[in-house]
Amino acid sequence: KNEVEQSPQNLTAQEGEFITINCSYSVGISALHWLQQHPGGGIVSLFMLSSGKKKHGRLIATINIQEKHSSLHITASHPRDSAVYICAVGAGGTSYGKLTFGQGTILTVHP
Amino acid sequence: DAGVIQSPRHEVTEMGQEVTLRCKPISGHDYLFWYRQTMMRGLELLIYFNNNVPIDDSGMPEDRFSAKMPNASFSTLKIQPSEPRDSAVYFCASSLRRSYNSPLHFGNGTRLTVT
Numbered sequence: 319k320n321e322v323e324q325s326p327q328n329l330t331a332q333e334g335e336f337i338t339i340n341c342s343y344s345v346g347i348s349a350l351h352w353l354q355q356h357p358g359g360g361i362v363s364l365f366m367l368s369s370g371k372k373k374h375g376r377l378i379a380t381i382n383i384q385e386k387h388s389s390l391h392i393t394a395s396h397p398r399d400s401a402v403y404i405c406a407v408g409a410g411g412t413s414y415g416k417l418t419f420g421q422g423t424i425l426t427v428h429p
Numbered sequence: 430d431a432g433v434i435q436s437p438r439h440e441v442t443e444m445g446q447e448v449t450l451r452c453k454p455i456s457g458h459d460y461l462f463w464y465r466q467t468m469m470r471g472l473e474l475l476i477y478f479n480n481n482v483p484i485d486d487s488g489m490p491e492d493r494f495s496a497k498m499p500n501a502s503f504s505t506l507k508i509q510p511s512e513p514r515d516s517a518v519y520f521c522a523s524s525l526r527r528s529y530n531s532p533l534h535f536g537n538g539t540r541l542t543v544t
Contacts, residue, residue: 351533359518361535404472416485417462417533419472 321345324405324420331427337392339423341405344386351417352379352390353404361404364390395427435521435536443544447509450539453502454523462533463496463506464520472520478504479526511543 322343331337341350352364365372365379367388372379376395381388392399405420434453442448454461462477476486481498489496493512498504508515518540522533 353533353535359540360537361520361522363532363534366532406472416477417472417474421471 321418322405322407322420324403324423326423327421328424329426331395331425333396333427333429335395335427337395337399337425337427339390339403339405339425341388341390341420342386343388343405343407343418345407345409345418347407347409349408350381350388351406351408352388353406355402355404355422357401364403392425397427397429400425400427433521433523433534433536435519435539437539438537439540439542441542441544442511444512445510446543447507448511448515448541448543450506450519450521450541452504452506452521452536454504454521455525455534456502458523458525458534459501460524460526460531461498461504462522462524463504464522465517466520466538467517475506475519508541511541513543516541516543 325340349366349368351366353361354364355361367379367381376393378391390403402422402424404422406417408417433455436451459480463475464472465475466472473488475488476496477484478498481501494508496506518538520538521536524531524533
């Protein structure tokens with residue numbers, strides 16, 4: 319079993335829909351990262367969180383440490399949101415920087 | 430800020446040749462990471478440095494891979510000799526560790542093809 323599991327693996331939506339991508343992990347962490355990778359290949363860090371909830375524009379990320387689960391929500395989705403979304407978990411202390419990645423969720427938003 | 434700069438963007442080489450990938454982190458960042466991305470295995474950490482010192486290289490696949498960071502503004506990842514299974518996209522990332530919650534900044538990656 320992978321240490322970081324994302325669901326769904328593929329997601330297709332119509333423009334304007336509310337989207338949720340889930341991430342479950344099985345190891346103790348200090349922080350969880352949500353990354354976005356566009357078809358051109360570049361990777362952008364969307365959020366890093368260790369508790370609660372963060373919001374940036376139409377994107378919202380939540381984490382439940384007790385349940386070892388995080389969600390990434392996109393409100394009013396748009397075709398430009400089409401990308402691969404990757405969850406990664408990081409340990410702290412002397413293991414800072416050792417990220418373990420999920421397999422990614424491929425999101426396609428149709429106009 | 431120019432962000433993390435990687436070169437070259439694309440590299441095509443023949444099996445057995447030496448390959449050197451380069452990375453310039455964001456100025457002032459104290460952590461530098463090398464990742465590899467393949468279709469089969471996704472993103473994997475190869476090695477990371479803190480203040481130019483290698484901290485964890487357990488992800489380096491084998492002795493053919495080596496990485497150096499001679500100063501705070503430059504790092505290299507070398508593969509010698511290269512093999513077709515090394516074909517992948519190699520990303521460099523840097524961060525500034527103010528706390529455990531420091532975001533990563535990725536370069537655009539180097540797409541390596543070994544024929």
